[in-house]
Amino acid sequence: xxxxxxxxxxxxxxxxxxxxxxxxxxxxxxxxxxxxxxxxxxxxxxxxxxxxxxxxxxxxxxxxxxxxxxxxxxxxxxxxxxxxxxxxxxxxxxxxxxxxxxxxxxxxxxxxxxxxxxxxxxxxxxxxxxxxxxxxxxxxxxxxxxxxxxxxxxxxxxxxxxxxxxxxxxxxxxxxxxxxxxxxxxxxxxxxxxxxxxxxxxxxxxxxxxxxxxxxxxxxxxxxxxxxxxxxxxxxxxxxxxxxxxxxxxxxxxxxxxxxxxxxxxxxxxxxxxxxxxxxxxxxxxxxxxxxxxxxxxxxxxxxxxxxxxxxxxxxxxxxxxxxxxxxxxxxxxxxxxxxxxxxxxxxxxxxxxxxxxxxxxxxxxxxxxxxxxxxxxxxxxxxxxxxxxxxxxxxxxxxxxxxxxxxxxxxxxxxxxxxxxxxxxxxxxxxxxxxxxxxxxxxxxxxxxxxxxxxxxxxxxxxxxxxxxxxxxxxxxxxxxxxxxxxxxxxxxxxxxxxxxxxxxxxxxxxxxxxxxxxxxxxxxxxxxxxxxxxxxxxxxxxxxxxxxxxxxxxxxxxxxxxxxxxxxxxxxxxxxxxxxxxxxxxxxxxxxxxxxxxxxxxxxxxxxxxxxxxxxxxxxxxxxxxxxxxxxxxxxxxxxxxxxxxxxxxx
Amino acid sequence: xxxxxxxxxxxxxxxxxxxxxxxxxxxxxxxxxxxxxxxxxxxxxxxxxxxxxxxxxxxxxxxxxxxxxxxxxxxxxxxxxxxxxxxxxxxxxxxxxxxxxxxxxxxxxxxxxxxxxxxxxxxxxxxxxxxxxxxxxxxxxxxxxxxxxxxxxxxxxxxxxxxxxxxxxxxxxxxxxxxxxxxxxxxxxxxxxxxxxxxxxxxxxxxxxxxxxxxxxxxxxxxxxxxxxxxxxxxxxxxxxxxxxxxxxxxxxxxxxxxxxxxxxxxxxxxxxxxxxxxxxxxxxxxxxxxxxxxxxxxxxxxxxxxxxxxx
Numbered sequence: 001x002x003x004x005x006x007x008x009x010x011x012x013x014x015x016x017x018x019x020x021x022x023x024x025x026x027x028x029x030x031x032x033x034x035x036x037x038x039x040x041x042x043x044x045x046x047x048x049x050x051x052x053x054x055x056x057x058x059x060x061x062x063x064x065x066x067x068x069x070x071x072x073x074x075x076x077x078x079x080x081x082x083x084x085x086x087x088x089x090x091x092x093x094x095x096x097x098x099x100x101x102x103x104x105x106x107x108x109x110x111x112x113x114x115x116x117x118x119x120x121x122x123x124x125x126x127x128x129x130x131x132x133x134x135x136x137x138x139x140x141x142x143x144x145x146x147x148x149x150x151x152x153x154x155x156x157x158x159x160x161x162x163x164x165x166x167x168x169x170x171x172x173x174x175x176x177x178x179x180x181x182x183x184x185x186x187x188x189x190x191x192x193x194x195x196x197x198x199x200x201x202x203x204x205x206x207x208x209x210x211x212x213x214x215x216x217x218x219x220x221x222x223x224x225x226x227x228x229x230x231x232x233x234x235x236x237x238x239x240x241x242x243x244x245x246x247x248x249x250x251x252x253x254x255x256x257x258x259x260x261x262x263x264x265x266x267x268x269x270x271x272x273x274x275x276x277x278x279x280x281x282x283x284x285x286x287x288x289x290x291x292x293x294x295x296x297x298x299x300x301x302x303x304x305x306x307x308x309x310x311x312x313x314x315x316x317x318x319x320x321x322x323x324x325x326x327x328x329x330x331x332x333x334x335x336x337x338x339x340x341x342x343x344x345x346x347x348x349x350x351x352x353x354x355x356x357x358x359x360x361x362x363x364x365x366x367x368x369x370x371x372x373x374x375x376x377x378x379x380x381x382x383x384x385x386x387x388x389x390x391x392x393x394x395x396x397x398x399x400x401x402x403x404x405x406x407x408x409x410x411x412x413x414x415x416x417x418x419x420x421x422x423x424x425x426x427x428x429x430x431x432x433x434x435x436x437x438x439x440x441x442x443x444x445x446x447x448x449x450x451x452x453x454x455x456x457x458x459x460x461x462x463x464x465x466x467x468x469x470x471x472x473x474x475x476x477x478x479x480x481x482x483x484x485x486x487x488x489x490x491x492x493x494x495x496x497x498x499x500x501x502x503x504x505x506x507x508x509x510x511x512x513x514x515x516x517x518x519x520x521x522x523x524x525x526x527x528x529x530x531x532x533x534x535x536x537x538x539x540x541x542x543x544x545x546x547x548x549x550x551x552x553x554x555x556x557x558x559x560x561x562x563x564x565x566x567x568x569x570x571x572x573x574x575x576x577x578x579x580x581x582x583x584x585x586x587x588x589x590x591x592x593x594x595x596x597x598x599x600x601x602x603x604x605x606x607x608x609x610x611x612x613x614x615x616x617x618x619x620x621x622x623x624x625x626x627x628x629x630x631x632x633x634x635x636x637x638x639x640x641x642x643x644x645x646x647x648x649x650x651x652x653x
Numbered sequence: 654x655x656x657x658x659x660x661x662x663x664x665x666x667x668x669x670x671x672x673x674x675x676x677x678x679x680x681x682x683x684x685x686x687x688x689x690x691x692x693x694x695x696x697x698x699x700x701x702x703x704x705x706x707x708x709x710x711x712x713x714x715x716x717x718x719x720x721x722x723x724x725x726x727x728x729x730x731x732x733x734x735x736x737x738x739x740x741x742x743x744x745x746x747x748x749x750x751x752x753x754x755x756x757x758x759x760x761x762x763x764x765x766x767x768x769x770x771x772x773x774x775x776x777x778x779x780x781x782x783x784x785x786x787x788x789x790x791x792x793x794x795x796x797x798x799x800x801x802x803x804x805x806x807x808x809x810x811x812x813x814x815x816x817x818x819x820x821x822x823x824x825x826x827x828x829x830x831x832x833x834x835x836x837x838x839x840x841x842x843x844x845x846x847x848x849x850x851x852x853x854x855x856x857x858x859x860x861x862x863x864x865x866x867x868x869x870x871x872x873x874x875x876x877x878x879x880x881x882x883x884x885x886x887x888x889x890x891x892x893x894x895x896x897x898x899x900x901x902x903x904x905x906x907x908x909x910x911x912x913x914x915x916x917x918x919x920x921x922x923x924x925x926x927x928x929x930x931x932x933x934x935x936x937x938x939x940x941x942x943x944x945x946x947x948x949x950x951x952x953x954x955x956x957x958x959x960x961x962x963x964x965x
Contacts (some may be wrong), residue, residue, distance in 0.1 A: 007725075034861065053760050053764075057766070061805060108950045110948065111950055111951075111953075112950060113690050113948055114759055115689075115690075115759060115760065116949050116953060117764050118691075118763060119691065119900070119945065119949060120946050120949055120950070122897075122943075123943070123945050123946045124942075125941040126897070126936075126938060126939070126942050127939045127942050130935070130936070130938050130939040132940060133935070134933075134936060134939075142946065152792075170858070190957065198903070245846035260893070264767060264771065267764070267767075270765060286710070288708065322775075322778065322779060323775060323779070325771045325772075325774065325775045325778075326771065326772050326775030326776070328768070328771055329767070329768040329769060329770065329771025329772035329773075330772055332764055332765060332768030332771070333749075333750050333765045333769060333772070336754065336757075336762075336764050336765045336768070337750070337753055337754070340757065340761055359961075367805065416780045441755070486803050610864070622767065
């Protein structure tokens with residue numbers, strides 16, 4: 001433990017006693033503030049890590065509070081309650097119920113993205129208080145028959161009062177704010193600990209990958225559906241804690257405490273402090289609570305005093321607390337305009353400008369791949385496991401795909417034998433990338449079969465196809481820009497790791513070992529593609545060629561048997577292109593990795609491909625070894641151009 | 654009242670409500686069409702439209718029911734002044750809070766929009782106080798069926814109901830004409846489809862966005878004025894509620910689709926009136942939001958389906 005941290009802990013523990021000694025009486029307000037900070041930390045999982053804007057987070061707060069209120073209240077209202085349960089049991093029930101509701105509210109995210117999702121959460125945030133209000137007095141009447149009459153489930157507008165306190169022998173929760181302070185401190189500290197462990201785990205990386213680029217994450221083996229649902233459920237879990245403590249501390253809950261404004265205040269805390277930064281959210285939460293509970297009231301009395309002293313009746317009657325929502329609104333606007341990353345958010349550096357000095361850039365940017373640098377574990381995986389090798393690793397038959405009236409692929413067939421390099425060429429708009437998208441599951445084929453190692457891939461989600469052993473890169477690079485090079489590659493390992501939520505938090509030896517192995521492998525891969533020294537660099541700051549090779553490293557981290565490369569040499573200089581060609585050749589030679597390559601650099605394709613398929617207007621117009629393709633009149637007509645034959649003749653010499 | 658009289662009455666209520674929702678929804682849908690932003694503050698521009706129109710009436714010395722002469726002079730003037738005020742306000746909001754974020758991630762301007770919404774509500778709260786404000790009964794209310802036609806019916810239709818329809822329909826038709834028949838409207842449609850290409854074709858995109866906010870703000874102002882004259886009451890928080898319902902209307906019609914927004918507004922109007930009557934006013938909000946969620950999940954392009962040609 002560092003000296004600074006020790007000091008911090010000492011200060012936090014000593015604070016209530018100092019407060020008492022000085023007679024400040026702020027413990028109560030600070031404890032309330034801590035509850036809101038805990039809520040903001042839960043919201044941070046959803047907004048900061050997974051990048052899902054939640055405008056109805058107060059709903060989970062309400063659920064947590066009402067779970068506590070209904071289970072732990074001596075007030076008899078319905079047959080459901082009347083026998084208060086222990087606080088210590090209720091807070092777990094509250095968290096579990098909230099998490100369950102998180103799954104329910106998260107379910108629409110399977111279909112909806114971005115601001116539509118935000119509006120859905122807002123809708124739920126509105127519905128929950130309405131339901132709580134109205135479920136306090138339910139009468140159902142069907143044609144004079146009343147199966148339910150004036151049933152009180154939730155206490156309605158009046159809420160639940162009183163709510164039972166926690167019981168610990170000898171601890172005066174009834175009279176003293178200090179035990180509350182420590183209770184909330186312990187719950188908060190444990191939650192913080194769990195959250196920081198989640199952040200630095202397989203799950204945390206998956207959240208951030210989804211936040212950065214959902215499609216790329218899906219194609220790197222991260223299941224967006226379960227990842228998002230877990231974000232909602234875990235975010236709600238912590239608000240269940242906060243809500244239940246809130247209910248017990250306040251001794252009473254009313255539906256008015258969970259309105260839209262609360263959701264926005266929590267969002268303010270996260271945005272102000274810096275979404276995704278635990279320290280920032282704590283800072284933001286404390287600042288806003290302080291501002292709300294102390295600064296506004298103190299300034300009001302100050303301004304009034306000034307008004308009285310100077311004889312301005314207008315000043316003497318000022319009530320700044322009426323302005324609180326104005327200030328929250330202003331805060332949101334100003335922070336987004338001036339410092340969108342928040343007070344404590346990591347400042348994202350400017351994108352590195354490519355070096356003008358070409359010689360330096362060339363020598364520096366593209367180290368030649370070396371056989372020795374191939375990670376040993378990758379070799380091991382590539383070794384045949386004794387199973388009979390199928391004749392075709394990937395077999396595509398009669399694949400068709402149309403967008404409206406435009407036929408992008410028509411009855412395309414393609415076979416990739418194990419360990420082969422197959423080139424896919426054709427003019428722009430021929431359907432090459434569509435073919436990739438269909439094979440990797442981003443698009444569903446209209447007709448046709450796709451079999452990988454004998455099993456059909458049609459209908460599988462991209463992440464499931466990655467898990468089967470097909471990895472890809474994108475024509476326009478799609479890395480996770482804010483994540484480091486190392487984390488980018490680690491996301492590739494996601495589908496080869498098994499740790500669940502509990503494993504990520506408690507980290508049993510198996511998880512620790514798994515994580516260590518993943519890191520070793522990721523570092524090996526970075527070294528292999530020549531990025532060994534840049535692992536801590538954010539992907540967006542890397543030079544163009546580095547980004548291309550990082551994308552390949554990320555694809556290799558999924559431990560594929562087939563690699564789909566979409567124009568890997570696009571935008572590369574001749575030297576980089578050469579290095580890349582060597583790299584691809586090496587992967588096949590040493591690892592037996594099959595490669596399907598879309599490429600416009602004819603030297604590259606013709607040089608390394610075993611066979612080439614040519615597409616034009618969605619139709620396969622030729623298939624064969626490079627030499628035949630180069631002389632095929634149809635291909636020359638459609639793609640290579642009539643001058644190409646002479647060019648080949650020249651380069652052949 | 655017999656059951657069918659209740660139904661007709663609630664349908665008329667729904668029509669007038671829906672017309673106001675439709676005017677607000679048009680502002681949402683136009684702005685979303687052009688910069689893909691849910692202008693969260695739009696409902697509050699509507700609310701301020703009510704407050705501002707009241708200020709104009711007060712300024713012009715109108716505190717009681719307008720005379721026939723005033724109906725053709727003062728009322729149109731207040732319409733124009735109110736619409737201008739909220740239009741300028743809406744443009745100012747865009748300049749200050751959204752324009753600097755044009756190239757930011759999508760959620761950034763949404764967050765500032767929420768911030769602006771809170772600021773506007775607070776301004777109204779401080780301006781008029783937390784209690785509901787009384788809006789003078791400026792528009793003459795005549796029981797049409799009884800007083801004009803001598804029909805003795807439980808159904809109550811007044812000149813105010815006529816006003817709502819007579820004011821909203823021409824506004825919507827004018828907007829439709831503007832967007833589909835003028836050069837500026839063509840610029841709006843082009844910008845909505847593809848901002849970059851529109852800019853490359855020589856369209857001043859920023860000016861087109863200003864125009865969109867101007868039109869949206871003007872319609873919200875008109876809606877505020879109509880709301881005030883019809884219900885004679887206003888609250889600082891009404892923009893949030895009305896805004897969410899209008900947004901639901903825009904989503905129902907397929908956001909970005911202008912005729913869709915108008916139809917969606919009517920639908921939400923009918924639905925809320927019927928729900929108040931037949932289920933319970935307490936549950937109406939929950940019902941509206943459930944529909945919003947269901948539409949967003951299952952028909953994100955709205956009930957009318959995608960009609961990008963109309964998207965503005």
